[in-house]
Amino acid sequence: MLADEVIYLRRLEATDLDRTWEWIHTPEIALAIGVNIPVSRTAQLRWFERLDQATDKIVFAVCFRDNNEHIGNVSLDSIDYRHRNARFSIFLTDPTIRRQGIGTRAMRLLIQYAFEFLNLNRLYCKTTSDNHAIIAFYRNLGFCIEGRLREHEYIQGHYVDKIILGLILHDWACEDNSV
Numbered sequence: 001m002l003a004d005e006v007i008y009l010r011r012l013e014a015t016d017l018d019r020t021w022e023w024i025h026t027p028e029i030a031l032a033i034g035v036n037i038p039v040s041r042t043a044q045l046r047w048f049e050r051l052d053q054a055t056d057k058i059v060f061a062v063c064f065r066d067n068n069e070h071i072g073n074v075s076l077d078s079i080d081y082r083h084r085n086a087r088f089s090i091f092l093t094d095p096t097i098r099r100q101g102i103g104t105r106a107m108r109l110l111i112q113y114a115f116e117f118l119n120l121n122r123l124y125c126k127t128t129s130d131n132h133a134i135i136a137f138y139r140n141l142g143f144c145i146e147g148r149l150r151e152h153e154y155i156q157g158h159y160v161d162k163i164i165l166g167l168i169l170h171d172w173a174c175e176d177n178s179v
């Protein structure tokens with residue numbers, strides 16, 4: 001089981017879809033995970049049916065151990081088994097549970113799953129270059145800034161640079177990352 005003392009990760013279930021639909025349409029999360037146009041319930045259901053059978057993506061519900069409350073999602077997608085890399089994403093929904101180390105716990109479990117179970121070698125994501133909080137969050141986990149995509153996206157009336165953050169198995173293994 002993917003768990004530590006406080007949280008666990010489990011596969012996203014059909015019964016989580018209503019909740020997840022609400023979350024991905026909140027402005028902060030939509031912006032963070034790149035939901036540009038509203039997602040219909042039908043499209044979400046189709047997405048889930050494909051997800052359930054896919055081998056190149058997996059979405060986990062992040063849950064508190066003490067009451068099983070579902071508090072956010074972490075995911076791997078574009079999993080490339082030949083080159084052993086994957087993109088990931090994370091969001092926690094309730095701002096009042098932020099800055100308590102929950103996101104770090106969820107990422108550590110996801111990274112452990114990706115490196116130790118799926119045998120991947122590299123994880124990566126993109127974020128906007130002025131999102132210093134998120135960059136600090138990933139750097140705390142050992143991610144390096146690997147590059148800048150200039151004016152890569154048009155967000156709220158402006159072109160923004162995107163930063164690529166990556167973590168290599170070797171770097172992770174050199175730290176004491178036993179969960």
Ligand SMILES: CC(C)(COP(=O)(O)OP(=O)(O)OC[C@H]1O[C@@H](n2cnc3c(N)ncnc32)[C@H](O)[C@@H]1OP(=O)(O)O)[C@@H](O)C(=O)NCCC(=O)NCCS
Nearest residue numbers: 032090091092098099100101102103104127133136137140
């Ligand atoms: C990103 C996210 C998962 C972080 O979760 P979290 O539980 O709040 O993060 P943690 O408490 O584990 O933070 C660990 C460290 O990251 C950095 N950090 C996290 N959030 C920060 C913030 N808002 N401002 C500054 N630094 C921040 C800090 O260094 C923090 O350590 P500290 O609290 O001891 O200073 C959460 O903020 C979130 O869901 N945001 C909305 C969705 C999103 O932006 N996803 C990322 C898309 S790329």
